[in-house]
Amino acid sequence: MSQSSLGGVFPVLPTIFDDHGEIDRDGMRSVVDYVVASGADGLVFPGLASEYDLLTLDEREDLIGLIGDAVAGRVRFVVGASSDQVGDSARLAAAGAAAGASAAMVMTPRALGPDVDALSRFYQDLGAQAGLPIMLQNAPTPMGLGLAADAVARIVAASDAVRWVKEENMPCGQRISALLASDVPHLTGVFGGAGGRYITDELARGAIGSMPAAETPEVHVALMRAHLAGDRAEVWRLYEALLPILMIQAVYRWRLTKEVLRRRSVIASAYTRAAGPEFDETDQLELGTVLDRLQDAYAAR
Structure with missing residues (x-):
């Protein structure tokens, strides 16, 4: 499959830990199998949804190899290679290339x-070293820089x-509309x-896929x-x-x-290294209701 055919549903994998906060390698493989079995076109790791900023560079590089082995060419793999340093991003992209990745997703470096x-020089330098085509991630602040569409198009x-x-x-x-109208040839x-x-x-505006x-x-x-399939009613359902x-x-x-x-x-x-609100008993009950209703809606398609 050619690089230009990249598109569809590419879930961003979480990093799975045990109850002590150590990486659960079997859990990582299980999530890969779960996403592949869902019919997804590909997967992404590590991204913001992976708590990548709470992984060491060595952990990220090691897990990229694990994900590549677990995917084993069954779906496309986009490696997350975000860093404020070109050298670190190039190192992660190279690990992705060795693991069978099709592209390297790199967020605009906040340090710049x-x-x-x-930023243009950063991606030019990275492009010369990465060994993979690049996907620029434009995330909102505080995770990313939240750049305007014209700035992204220039980069x-x-x-x-x-x-x-x-x-x-x-x-x-x-x-997305503005970027597609910018007519950047590549x-x-x-x-x-x-x-x-x-x-x-x-999707209505021409996105080629989603990374939920x-x-x-x-x-x-x-x-x-x-x-x-052009079934707008089913999309909305x-x-x-x-x-x-x-x-x-x-x-x-x-x-x-x-x-x-x-x-x-x-x-x-369900351990996370990232800080943030935790579920209480009422949240857990509500989540159960939401999941039951979602399963019923999906099964009724």
């Missing part, structure tokens, strides 16, 4: 700030190694992100298939069924993803 010229235009953009700065849909396509919360708008979190990949796959869990995910982030995977017996522990 919104300096388009400096992409400066390096033909940058072939895709993952756009998740609000309003995502409008920014920009192959734009993915949506932001957990998949705006997927209907993104990994708690409900089978529903995102069904939604994408309905979109490609599935999207409306997803909305309650997407709203919970917006608050609890990694904990929601891992708790769903734990409930589905994919992983043993």
Whole structure:
């Protein structure tokens, strides 16, 4: 399959830990198998949904190899290679290339700030070293720089190694439209992100895919298939069924993803290294109701 055919549903895998915060390698393999079995077109690791900023560089490099082995060519693999340092990003991209990745996703380095010229040089230098085509990730602050669409287009235009953009700065849909209208010759396509919360708008505007979190990949796959078939009513039926869990995910982030995977017996522990709100007893009951209703909606398709 050619690089230009990258598209569809690419869930971002969480990093699985045991109850003591150590990496659960068997849990990582289980999540890979779960996402592949969902019918996803590919997967991403490590990204923001992977708590990548709480992994050491050595941990990231080691897990990239593990993911590549677990994927074993069954779906496409986009390696997360974000860093403020070109050398570290190139090291992670090279690990991805060795693990069979098709592309390296790299967020705009916060250390450089919104300096388009400096950012352009970063991606030019990375493109010369990475060994993979690059996907520029434009995330909102404080995780990313939240660049305007014209700034992203200028950075992409400066390096033909940058072939895709993952756009998740609000309003995502409008920014996707602006990027596609920029007519950068080597920009192959734009993915949506932001957990998949705006997927209907993104796809309607020409996004080639979505990179949601990994708690409900089978529903995102069904939604994408309905979109490609031109079944707008089914797209909206599935999207409306997803909305309650997407709203919970917006608050609890990694904990929601891992708790769903734990409930589905994919992983043993929902431990996160990242700080953030935790579920109380009422939240747990509400999540159970939401998951039951979502399963009923998905099964009724």
